[in-house]
Amino acid sequence: MLTPATIERVVAGALEEDAPWGDATSEALIPVDASARAELVAREPGVFSGGEVFAAAFRITDPRTSVELIVADGEPFAAGDVLAVVSGPARSVLTAERVGLNFAQRMSGIATITARYVAEVAHTGARIADTRKTTPGLRAFERHAVRSGGGRNHRNSLSDAVMAKDNHLAVLTQGGLSVTDALRAAIDALPHTTHVEVEVDRLDQIEAVLAARIGTIMLDNFSLDDLRAGVAQVGGRAQVEASGGVSLETVRAIAETGVDIISVGALTHSARALDLGLDIRVDARGA
Incomplete structure (x- = not known):
């Protein structure tokens, strides 16, 4: 989902939001011919995500800026x-700094917490999956971060699969x-x-649903005992998801309990942004 076109569109919008008429501070204080080298440094341990997004913030701001x-x-x-490591015109590096950091911190935070969940279920056979509870407009970024972790x-969107919840079933059966x-x-x-x-x-809903030959059954807010009973009742006739x-x-x-997906x-x-910093060194004029 995280295509170059998506990165370009979203990052460009973020930069426009952050500097709609330019960066007043950098333009007032930083010499036009100053260059800078900056390091993206971790203030805490984690799992990285969003490298291409981070780089795009600087590239879109000024193509003369390079990111390693x-x-x-x-x-x-x-x-x-x-x-x-970021290198380029100092004004441009400073202008793109916050947007680049915001994406890298957010995405790395998601990757880090996802990795913790994945580690917790190691050797059980269960897969950790995300949901559509994402920040509007940033789903591709956040779901990429989940995969990084x-x-x-x-499912990516309502268009990708049929997923019937209680409200759908209530309407569907009203006739x-x-x-x-x-x-x-x-x-x-x-x-x-x-x-x-x-x-x-509820456990007593399982048979009626399985009789329709569905692919996955979600056991929603089941106790551990009911999850075990539900997995046994399904008996491999569908994938079992716990939520x-x-x-x-x-x-x-x-x-x-034996579920396939959690x-x-x-x-x-609820992911916390990871603490990352951009440490900048401004070179002498004319560099």
Whole structure:
């Protein structure tokens, strides 16, 4: 999803937002012929993401600016590590600094927390996935960061798959059809390549949903005992996704119930921006 065109569009918009009429401070204080070298330095350990986005902030601001990425997306780093080096006209480096940092800090924060969730479920067979609970306009960036941390992406948008939740089922069955018949009628009208997932919140709903031959069943806010019972009841007839009540403290126990996927909204909606800094050295005039 994180294509060059998407990076260009979003980063250019962020730069326009941050300096709509130029950078008044840099233009007033920094000599036009000054150059600068800056290092992107980690103030705390984490997992890096957003290198190309960081670089784009400087390139779009001024094509004369170069960015050398020292650490690749998905690589862990320690406090004090240099993650990238920026060189170019000092005014341009200073103008792009905040936007570049904002993206790198946000994306690295998401990658770092995702990596912690992935580590918690190691050797269980469960996959950690994100949700659509992303910052509007930044979904491609945030979901790329989830992958940098070793997580998986759920459906990208409402257009990508059929995912029936309780409200959908309430409307679907209001004409008197059973859940099974209503789902079957809908599935029969879909292309054979369209994946169908259905959410349930009680064990007694599982059989009616599975009878419609869906691909994934989501067990929403189930207790651990009910998750184990649900996995046994499904018996391999569909993928089983667990959702709701997932935290770093609970995710291991959820994974050990035998579910295939654990979706975690907190990967994107609650991730803390990582503490990264740009340490700048301004060279002499005429450099």
